[in-house]
Amino acid sequence: MKQLNVDLGDRSYPIYIGDGIIEQIGSYFAKHQISSRSPIMVITDDNVASLHLKKVTTHLLESGYKVVEYIVPAGEMSKSLSVLEQIIGKALDAGLDRTSTIIALGGGVVGDLAGFVAASFMRGVKFVQIPTTILAHDSSVGGKVAVNHPKAKNIIGAFHQPQIVLYDTSTLKTLPEREIKAGLSEMIKHGLIWDAEFSKWIDENAEKLLSLDAEALEYGLYNGCKIKSHVVSEDEREHGLRAILNFGHTIGHALEAVAHYNQLLHGEAIAIGMVGAAKLSVRLGYPERIYTETKAAMKKYGLPIQIPGHLDIDEIMKAMLHDKKFKEGKVVFTILKDIGEAHIQSGISIDLIREIVEELRWEE
Ligand SMILES: NC(=O)c1ccc[n+]([C@@H]2O[C@H](COP(=O)([O-])OP(=O)(O)OC[C@H]3O[C@@H](n4cnc5c(N)ncnc54)[C@H](O)[C@@H]3O)[C@@H](O)[C@H]2O)c1
Numbered sequence: 512m513k514q515l516n517v518d519l520g521d522r523s524y525p526i527y528i529g530d531g532i533i534e535q536i537g538s539y540f541a542k543h544q545i546s547s548r549s550p551i552m553v554i555t556d557d558n559v560a561s562l563h564l565k566k567v568t569t570h571l572l573e574s575g576y577k578v579v580e581y582i583v584p585a586g587e588m589s590k591s592l593s594v595l596e597q598i599i600g601k602a603l604d605a606g607l608d609r610t611s612t613i614i615a616l617g618g619g620v621v622g623d624l625a626g627f628v629a630a631s632f633m634r635g636v637k638f639v640q641i642p643t644t645i646l647a648h649d650s651s652v653g654g655k656v657a658v659n660h661p662k663a664k665n666i667i668g669a670f671h672q673p674q675i676v677l678y679d680t681s682t683l684k685t686l687p688e689r690e691i692k693a694g695l696s697e698m699i700k701h702g703l704i705w706d707a708e709f710s711k712w713i714d715e716n717a718e719k720l721l722s723l724d725a726e727a728l729e730y731g732l733y734n735g736c737k738i739k740s741h742v743v744s745e746d747e748r749e750h751g752l753r754a755i756l757n758f759g760h761t762i763g764h765a766l767e768a769v770a771h772y773n774q775l776l777h778g779e780a781i782a783i784g785m786v787g788a789a790k791l792s793v794r795l796g797y798p799e800r801i802y803t804e805t806k807a808a809m810k811k812y813g814l815p816i817q818i819p820g821h822l823d824i825d826e827i828m829k830a831m832l833h834d835k836k837f838k839e840g841k842v843v844f845t846i847l848k849d850i851g852e853a854h855i856q857s858g859i860s861i862d863l864i865r866e867i868v869e870e871l872r873w874e875e
Pocket residue numbers: 556557558559562585586587590617618619620621622623643644645646647649650651652653654655656665682683684685686687690693694697776777778
């Protein structure tokens with residue numbers, strides 16, 4: 512078992528990573544002051560419910576918790592205001608109060624949604640992240656919680672940190688292959704933006720990571736979470752540094768929105784976005800290897816690098832203007848100065864970005 516800490520003063524919290532953590536959920540909850548006096552709500556999706564919910568609920572009931580379960584349909588479409596409203600209705604009916612805790616059991620969709628329920632229910636209650644995807648090494652840490660609007664991704668949300676992150680790596684064994692690859696996309700991102708050594712290790716360990724080798728996976732998740740917690744501890748509310756975690760997301764989020772949130776997985780969309788941002792970095796004068804190595808990493812991990820032909824470039828450009836990094840009329844992009852060294856650059860020409868997006872249509 513590995514442990515990390517996100518250092519945010521009185522909002523600090525631990526991340527526990529290891530096999531079989533869910534079996535000790537009662538003692539983790541007791542240690543971190545999760546009250547058993549009011550009902551707690553476990554939010555999950557229908558895939559995860561059929562695989563992992565019973566174990567969680569059983570251990571919580573055995574530890575004296577009153578558990579309310581809420582199961583949403585799997586997929587990005589559940590990150591919506593209407594699903595949020597239904598969950599809050601159930602929370603009220605089930606007697607949750609201000610001392611109740613919301614548990615997110617699932618991937619980033621459930622984490623972002625349940626986290627936003629916790630941020631908004633009665634103006635904020637505690638929540639716990641129990642990530643069950645590789646991608647969620649990113650989403651369960653840092654407190655960005657949100658739902659989508661048809662026009663823009665994650666545009667209705669808050670910063671609301673969890674009390675604990677309980678990462679039980681045994682849950683990852685049931686992940687479908689496509690989700691494994693998509694999850695590793697954010698791990699590749701963490702290497703590219705922060706740590707050239709880690710990036711090299713990811714390159715050398717593709718086979719192990721893709722086949723869920725336990726030791727490699729734990730090491731990769733630990734390092735990914737470490738990079739994320741370091742950045743978040745420095746800049747919780749994205750006044751500056753935190754925007755580096757958005758590498759690949761300016762184009763990626765626009766692709767997700769234009770594809771109606773049901774064609775590209777988040778990890779896939781940002782893989783294409785990272786190739787675009789790497790191309791842009793080179794066009795701005797940084798070394799060619801940024802593009803060649805980023806693209807090679809995506810290919811090695813079986814991730815897409817090309818914008819699907821049916822997505823309209825004008826629509827993508829329009830959606831991109833909703834990027835939360837664009838402020839006061841300035842186009843801001845996270846680029847790389849080199850592998851392992853991200854940089855936030857303002858004032859990039861929109862024509863240049865369009866050129867890059869058009870080229871991504873033909874990437875091979
Ligand atoms: N808040 C953040 O900082 C942050 C960071 C990165 C991504 N995100 C968000 O996370 C979301 C993507 O997360 P995701 O890729 O985990 O998607 P997801 O939550 O949709 O999970 C992916 C799929 O895997 C299934 N699944 C989950 N765990 C499983 C398991 N153990 N076994 C079998 N199937 C399982 C789910 O049912 C779903 O179908 C996006 O909405 C993205 O915007 C947020």
